[in-house]
Amino acid sequence: MSTDLPASPCVRLRIHEAIAVLTLDNPPVNALGWAVRDGLLQGLRNAEAHPAVHALVIVGAGKAFIAGADIREFGQPPRDPWLPAVCNAIEACTKPVVAAIHGPALGGGLEIALACHARIAAPNAKLGLPEVQLGLLPGAGGTQRASRLIGAAAALDLMLSGRHVSAPEALRLGLIDHITTMAEDLSAHMQAEGIAWARHLLAERTPPRRTGEQAEALADRAANQAAIDAAKAQASKARGLFSPLQIVACVQDALDLPMAEGLIKERERFAACLASPQRAGLIHAFFSERGTAKVPEAQQGTPRPVQHVGVIGGGTMGAGIAVSLLDAGLRVTLIERDDTALQAGLGRIAKVYEGQVAKGKLSAEAQAEKLGRLSLATAYAALADADLVIEAVFEDLAVKQAVFAQLQAVCKPGAVLATNTSYLDIDAIAASTTRPQDVIGLHFFSPANIMKLLEIVVPAQVSPDVVATAFELAKRLKKVPVRAGVCDGFIGNRILAVYRTAADHMLEDGASPYDIDRMVKAFGFPMGPYEMSDLAGGDIGWATRKRRAATRDPKARYVQIADRLCERGWFGQKTGRGWYVYEAGSRQGQEDPEVLAIVEAERQRAGITPRAFSTDELERRYLAAMVNEAAKVVAEGIALRPLDVDVTLLYGYGFPRHKGGPLHHADQLGLARILADIRTFAEADPLFWRPAPLLEQLVAEGRQFADLNKI
Numbered sequence: 227m228s229t230d231l232p233a234s235p236c237v238r239l240r241i242h243e244a245i246a247v248l249t250l251d252n253p254p255v256n257a258l259g260w261a262v263r264d265g266l267l268q269g270l271r272n273a274e275a276h277p278a279v280h281a282l283v284i285v286g287a288g289k290a291f292i293a294g295a296d297i298r299e300f301g302q303p304p305r306d307p308w309l310p311a312v313c314n315a316i317e318a319c320t321k322p323v324v325a326a327i328h329g330p331a332l333g334g335g336l337e338i339a340l341a342c343h344a345r346i347a348a349p350n351a352k353l354g355l356p357e358v359q360l361g362l363l364p365g366a367g368g369t370q371r372a373s374r375l376i377g378a379a380a381a382l383d384l385m386l387s388g389r390h391v392s393a394p395e396a397l398r399l400g401l402i403d404h405i406t407t408m409a410e411d412l413s414a415h416m417q418a419e420g421i422a423w424a425r426h427l428l429a430e431r432t433p434p435r436r437t438g439e440q441a442e443a444l445a446d447r448a449a450n451q452a453a454i455d456a457a458k459a460q461a462s463k464a465r466g467l468f469s470p471l472q473i474v475a476c477v478q479d480a481l482d483l484p485m486a487e488g489l490i491k492e493r494e495r496f497a498a499c500l501a502s503p504q505r506a507g508l509i510h511a512f513f514s515e516r517g518t519a520k521v522p523e524a525q526q527g528t529p530r531p532v533q534h535v536g537v538i539g540g541g542t543m544g545a546g547i548a549v550s551l552l553d554a555g556l557r558v559t560l561i562e563r564d565d566t567a568l569q570a571g572l573g574r575i576a577k578v579y580e581g582q583v584a585k586g587k588l589s590a591e592a593q594a595e596k597l598g599r600l601s602l603a604t605a606y607a608a609l610a611d612a613d614l615v616i617e618a619v620f621e622d623l624a625v626k627q628a629v630f631a632q633l634q635a636v637c638k639p640g641a642v643l644a645t646n647t648s649y650l651d652i653d654a655i656a657a658s659t660t661r662p663q664d665v666i667g668l669h670f671f672s673p674a675n676i677m678k679l680l681e682i683v684v685p686a687q688v689s690p691d692v693v694a695t696a697f698e699l700a701k702r703l704k705k706v707p708v709r710a711g712v713c714d715g716f717i718g719n720r721i722l723a724v725y726r727t728a729a730d731h732m733l734e735d736g737a738s739p740y741d742i743d744r745m746v747k748a749f750g751f752p753m754g755p756y757e758m759s760d761l762a763g764g765d766i767g768w769a770t771r772k773r774r775a776a777t778r779d780p781k782a783r784y785v786q787i788a789d790r791l792c793e794r795g796w797f798g799q800k801t802g803r804g805w806y807v808y809e810a811g812s813r814q815g816q817e818d819p820e821v822l823a824i825v826e827a828e829r830q831r832a833g834i835t836p837r838a839f840s841t842d843e844l845e846r847r848y849l850a851a852m853v854n855e856a857a858k859v860v861a862e863g864i865a866l867r868p869l870d871v872d873v874t875l876l877y878g879y880g881f882p883r884h885k886g887g888p889l890h891h892a893d894q895l896g897l898a899r900i901l902a903d904i905r906t907f908a909e910a911d912p913l914f915w916r917p918a919p920l921l922e923q924l925v926a927e928g929r930q931f932a933d934l935n936k937i
């Protein structure tokens with residue numbers, strides 16, 4: 227027999243013979259928006275006051291317990307009740323409250339569970355305090371309750387990594403009390419399991435066990451202090467991030483202060499994180515990386531089924547793509563021109579898996595299963611039943627067109643024909659076939675099995691089904707897809723070419739390559755452009771420069787310094803020498819006086835008197851070039867929205883995530899300032915520093931890139 231009591235549209239309260247069940251129902255992930263917080267608090271109060279209720283259960287409807295605070299509300303005016311008040315009310319409840327968790331219990335969701343008096347979880351539960359990834363800290367008592375429940379070391383690990391913990395690990399850590407069985411309808415199942423657990427507590431006559439009153443895990447003060455000190459040292463190294471050190475300070479408070487005082491401090495520190503620009507950048511990144519999959523073709527077209535994929539070319543790129551496909555459970559046929567090349571390709575693929583087995587990340591059986599789905603062939607006929615083929619051969623239009631001619635001869639009708647080109651004109655590749663509607667660009671980044679970015683390059687004649695298939699494939703490969711239009715370099719490499727050119731201009735005008743790299747790293751990139759070039763291989767950029775030589779505007783400034791290094795065979799790490807020198811076997815380069823001498827000689831040859839650059843000027847020029855080209859890319863429709871540029875630079879080029887991406891960062895700096903910089907730089911080089919019309923328009927209208935981010 228059950229009774230319903232009013233709570234709110236997002237929270238149902240139903241009494242099942244002395245047990246009140248509060249079901250949170252706010253699709254898709256039960257985020258704790260105002261209506262949910264309000265309904266939960268009302269429901270809790272109603273149930274606590276109801277004489278027929280002896281215990282309470284909190285459960286999530288749908289596929290999640292609770293994914294956390296509603297991230298969309300951050301930055302908006304606060305609205306009572308706040309989550310900390312809801313959590314405190316749950317903990318203070320005079321009747322036992324059980325959290326019955328399935329799926330994600332993250333951030334504020336786990337904080338609700340920590341405030342409950344008992345926690346049980348389904349085998350699929352994912353528990354975590356990922357606030358750090360949004361520039362925040364658990365601000366609803368999580369820092370204080372997690373420390374008291376599982377100790378400083380484990381709580382810090384959870385909060386500083388933001389990682390998700392499985393149900394078995396959560397049980398080991400002491401985050402939960404029990405793991406239930408699995409069921410088809412998990413929400414209903416967890417409701418029944420929660421009721422059973424509540425009855426068990428009532429039968430045992432267990433009084434509410436309040437996490438805030440637990441003292442055992444923090445009892446060994448010295449051990450907890452050591453964990454805090456170690457975390458503080460580690461967090462101090464975290465490239466200028468704000469929230470990690472605040473999290474450590476909160477755990478110190480948990481060790482030093484009574485619960486009530488710790489909660490007050492936590493609120494203050496949470497407010498400081500909320501006000502930080504890093505929070506805005508990280509939350510922009512969170513929504514943008516989900517926004518890039520929202521493209522018109524994905525809504526218009528139905529993805530074609532894909533089970534068998536052909537990969538043409540077993541070089542570094544092709545092998546990485548094959549690994550990525552095998553990891554996603556697909557059947558792969560690798561094509562090479564002869565047996566020797568085929569074996570080399572197989573060797574590259576096998577090496578990745580051997581490395582994973584050696585590190586204990588992959589079992590020998592899983593390795594065998596993956597390699598069992600790989601076939602090798604030298605004849606294109608082996609692709610007759612492939613659903614999709616990805617070409618990763620030499621970067622030359624004629625070579626690629628020859629590959630596509632063979633593909634159209636053997637592939638079944640409706641097979642998707644993709645090219646992994648980084649720069650070439652995919653419209654020209656498509657036009658050379660009889661089925662341009664099936665041709666698309668899938669631009670992977672190296673190493674393709676690791677890098678998350680996938681530029682999906684959409685030529686003029688491609689069918690929406692094929693675009694939808696590419697986005698579906700990206701999801702299966704766990705990649706972040708970005709839709710790009712056809713142009714030289716698409717979104718990422720086109721913008722890179724321009725900010726790298728700005729760096730080369732500064733180099734020739736007097737800056738050291740090492741100062742430029744240092745500035746870029748201090749900004750937050752993992753490496754600078756010259757270190758990057760040494761890693762990728764200087765010969766790659768050299769080939770591109772030679773290809774572009776014929777079409778380059780003769781009036782455009784061209785810096786030859788990189789060519790001088792390449793002419794000496796200094797291609798970077800692989801030749802032991804590039805912009806830096808590398809000792810045998812080392813990836814850590816040393817600054818090279820000979821490079822500086824070459825730079826100086828080139829300045830003299832070009833008739834340039836070197837001048838000094840401040841770090842501020844280096845940064846302003848580098849960013850202005852990036853933003854200006856990005857604005858052109860958006861205006862031309864190469865990127866659908868500014869957020870697509872941001873995600874491309876975040877995932878493919880190491881732009882620091884806490885700055886949100888170049889166009890989010892530009893909005894924060896102020897577009898008028900950037901445009902003014904460009905106009906100043908244009909006085910000396912008007913051709914390179916032509917302001918993007920979109921940037922001029924936004925400044926004139928007092929708008930920002932964010933205003934164009936309609937998803």
Ligand code: 3H9
Nearest residue numbers: 257293294295296297309330332333334356364365366516
């Ligand atoms: C916090 O809790 C602070 C507190 O400590 C303190 C407060 C005082 N809010 O990822 P998906 C949307 S901070 C709003 O594609 P999946 C998401 O945008 C929060 N919306 O699905 C997407 O919308 P759309 C700490 C959210 O199955 C849709 O849900 N919590 C939220 O691959 C589906 O998401 C976190 O950081 C949210 N909290 O993954 C957890 N979460 O369909 C963040 C999701 O319009 N969330 N959405 O694009 C996640 O990690 C994943 O979404 C999750 C599901 C694992 C839950």
